Structures are given as structure tokens and as C-alpha cells.
Amino acid sequence: MSDFFSDFWSNYVAVATLVSILLCALLLWVVARTPAPAGSDNTTGHVWDEDLREANNPMPRWWIGLFVITIVFGLAYLVAYPGLGTYQGQLAWSTEGEYAKDLAKSKRELEPVYARYAAMPVERVAGEPAAMAIGERLFLNNCAQCHGSDARGSKGFPNLADNDWLHGGTPDKIKESITQGRIGVMPPMAAAVGNAEDVKNVANYVLSLSGSPHDSVRAGLGKSKFTACAACHGIGGVGNPAVGAPNLSDRTWLHGYGQDAIVSIINTGKTNQMPAQQGRLTEAQIHVLASYVWGLSNKPILSP
Incomplete structure (x- = not known):
């Protein structure tokens, strides 16, 4: 109460x-x-x-x-039992405690199932149909709300079924992202870039990096101003997985496409957060889930 x-x-x-x-x-x-x-x-x-x-x-x-x-x-x-205001009852029963007890029981019962997969590398777990069925259920229950049931994401939520990774797509990096979560922060950069026209020029230069439709004159003027952005996105905008900076030279647009969308992000910045699953999922469950996610964009090793 x-x-x-x-x-x-x-x-x-x-x-x-x-x-x-x-x-x-x-x-x-x-x-x-x-x-x-x-x-x-x-x-x-x-x-x-x-x-x-x-x-x-x-x-x-x-x-x-x-x-x-x-x-x-x-x-x-x-x-x-509870029922008189804040009085907890002699048995100290609560719905939260009951949930925790049922969850612990479920985890104990599933331990033998996960034990086999925990000893296998991600690449091989991804080739186990039974493990992938478990991974799919874990994904639908814990990840699909943001990334979609097909893992292809939507505006503001990364596509996990391609090979474009903000923080790296190796098995260890995927497990790290699931376990610890991620916070992606791009600060407002308009002041560092210059005036409103400079911002538009940089936006067109960014579009030019991926061969997207752009104003070539503005792109030429924005190239030198892009230096303020290169600290995170790298020379040529190839991205930096160490800080989660997106690759701007491909055609994957996480927060919208076109001059207006890029100008908006330069002006206002962007903060995205993926919650950590540590504590919600066991280490073995995270291992299977990471195997499922890795297998969406990679070729697994099939068991003999």
C-alpha cells in the first residue's frame, strides 16, 4: 500500500x-x-x-x-495478509514477493535447459533450432516492443537484422549491449557548426557521403564545417562503434532521412537509451538471446 x-x-x-x-x-x-x-x-x-x-x-x-x-x-x-492500510500482515505476503518467488522457481526449472547452451559459443548456439526458438520468445517478450517483432526496428530504434551496428555486431558486443544497456547521446551541434546556413550545408554534406540526393554546392560548403562532427563520426562520417556514433556514409537513417531531419538533429541533438537486461534475464538467457540476435544477420555454425 x-x-x-x-x-x-x-x-x-x-x-x-x-x-x-x-x-x-x-x-x-x-x-x-x-x-x-x-x-x-x-x-x-x-x-x-x-x-x-x-x-x-x-x-x-x-x-x-x-x-x-x-x-x-x-x-x-x-x-x-495486507488489507488494513499500510499494515503488511503477519505473513508479510505481497504480489511482488509472489512474483519473485515464481520467477526464481521458473529459472531453477529452466537452468538445465540453458546449461547446455551456456557452454557453447554464440555462433554455434545460433545454429541450434531449439535454442533459436527460445531466443525468439525471449526477444518477443523483452525486445520486440522497441525493435519490432521482426527485429527490423523503426524510426529511433535500430534494425537488428542488418549489418549496421552502432556499438559493434560481434557476439561479445551484442551481449554487452543486452547486459549493460546503452545510452546514445548526440549533443546539439549548431553552435559548433556555425549559423543556420552552415547547418544546412553540413546536412547536405552528410547526405552526399552516402550518395543520397543533395545540393552539391551546399555540400561543398559544408565539408569544412563537418570537422566539428568528425570527432565522433570520423573523417568521412564512417562512424565510431567505440562511442556508438552512427555511420553516416551508408543509407541507414535511424532518426529520419533528408535535409530537414538532419538539420533537426544537428540543432536539437538526440538522446536514446536501451535499458539494461541484467537483473531481468539470467546470464544464460542473455547468451541465448544474443545468439538469436547475432543469427539474424550472420550465418550460424550448424551442429554436425
């Missing part, structure tokens, strides 16, 4: 819950002790459909017994 921002609401919920249960018990006691008025024929005087009369019989003892058991059970439940 961490949503409570003051003790008042926690106490309010606890008191309201206990009072409700006690009122139910009081109602049962009053009804059981106070018989309704009845005529000499033991009816209440209510008549339906001409001849159907309501008899004034007491509630069956088994019904009263069940009602009492329900009240006692409710009180015992509130002692054992």
Missing part, C-alpha cells in the same frame, strides 16, 4: 474495513435476537400473486453459522 502519501488515509482504510466487518456482525446479532412481528398464522402479512404468503421463520442455523465463519475468516485474513 505504498500509494498512501500520509498516515491519515492508511488509518482511514483500516478503520473503515474493521467497522464494516463489525457492523455485519452487529446486524446479524440484532436480526437473530429481534423477531419480526407476525400474525397468528406465523406470516408477516406480505402476500404475492393472491395466495403466496411470507412466513416468519428464523434464519437457518447453518446460514448463520456460515455468516459467522465468514466474519471470523475476514478478521483472520486481515491479520495474516
